[in-house]
Amino acid sequence: MKHQNPAGLGFVKMHGAGNDFVIIDTRGASQRRVTPALARALGDRNRGVGFDQLAEIRPDDAADYRLEFWNADGSEAGACGNASRCVADLMMADLGRDRLRFATRRGMLEAERREDQVHVNMGHPQLQWDEVPLAHETDTGRLPLDGGPAAVGMGNPHCVFFVPDAEAVVLEELGPRIEHDPLFPERTNVEFASLTATDRLRMRVWERGAGVTLACGSGACATAVAAHRRGLTGRKVVLDLDGGTLAVDWREDGVWMTGPVALVFKGVLSPDWLETVR
Numbered sequence: 001m002k003h004q005n006p007a008g009l010g011f012v013k014m015h016g017a018g019n020d021f022v023i024i025d026t027r028g029a030s031q032r033r034v035t036p037a038l039a040r041a042l043g044d045r046n047r048g049v050g051f052d053q054l055a056e057i058r059p060d061d062a063a064d065y066r067l068e069f070w071n072a073d074g075s076e077a078g079a080c081g082n083a084s085r086c087v088a089d090l091m092m093a094d095l096g097r098d099r100l101r102f103a104t105r106r107g108m109l110e111a112e113r114r115e116d117q118v119h120v121n122m123g124h125p126q127l128q129w130d131e132v133p134l135a136h137e138t139d140t141g142r143l144p145l146d147g148g149p150a151a152v153g154m155g156n157p158h159c160v161f162f163v164p165d166a167e168a169v170v171l172e173e174l175g176p177r178i179e180h181d182p183l184f185p186e187r188t189n190v191e192f193a194s195l196t197a198t199d200r201l202r203m204r205v206w207e208r209g210a211g212v213t214l215a216c217g218s219g220a221c222a223t224a225v226a227a228h229r230r231g232l233t234g235r236k237v238v239l240d241l242d243g244g245t246l247a248v249d250w251r252e253d254g255v256w257m258t259g260p261v262a263l264v265f266k267g268v269l270s271p272d273w274l275e276t277v278r
């Protein structure tokens with residue numbers, strides 16, 4: 001990414017199906033590293049740039065690069081599918097290639113460009129519970145459930161509820177309660193999905209550390225895995241999210257996820273603004 005500016009800190013703003021990201025390349029030896037305070041300040045949609053996640057590009061000996069992910073509240077995330085696709089799009093253009101490998105906290109992942117879409121292999125799911133023993137007001141009848149929720153790890157935690165109508169879920173109410181349930185000591189991302197065809201789901205998401213977002217790639221993967229294990233779908237599923245459509249294919253070599261990516265703008269954080277970040 002050739003956007004660094006010695007006077008400030010260069011960044012790229014992108015989104016994938018409305019899941020929006022700031023991307024900072026700190027591979028240069030003199031580059032300022034991302035800290036929780038910088039992520040929080042930059043994630044502020046009024047006083048910073050605003051994003052669902054910040055992706056930091058780091059050097060890696062065994063891969064084309066390494067990615068670290070930060071939520072808007074300054075917490076770190078082990079995985080981010082849509083940001084992985086956005087960064088892969090930039091890096092493939094820079095490297096003049098259609099495939100690459102990148103290291104993450106959960107291990108080595110791979111991405112490919114096929115036609116105009118970027119596909120990422122999010123690795124194998126970590127199956128925690130097919131039915132989470134969640135004692136919650138979700139059982140009161142206000143939100144009818146199709147079975148208990150499933151807990152699936154995609155390098156980050158997801159709690160997936162199957163409901164008759166995902167549109168009817170008040171995400172702002174249920175999301176934070178489940179995110180902070182004591183059953184999830186590291187908090188969790190929360191997905192609500194309903195089956196709309198044998199190979200299609202409507203899904204909405206509350207993200208750990210970011211709140212309601214328009215899409216979530218790892219959440220789409222977790223939901224597709226849970227839907228297949230529950231016998232609702234095959235291994236290939238299309239998911240309609242608030243911000244667009246993602247496709248997931250759970251193959252032998254891992255869970256592949258694809259969808260659109262868009263570059264919004266490039267910018268430079270001013271040294272004066274950076275000074276205010278403590």
Ligand SMILES: N[C@@H](CCC[C@H](N)C(=O)O)C(=O)O
Nearest residue numbers: 077080081082156216217218
């Ligand atoms: N938007 C992401 C997931 C982001 C990480 C999440 N909020 C966490 O804390 O695990 C995606 O596209 O996967």
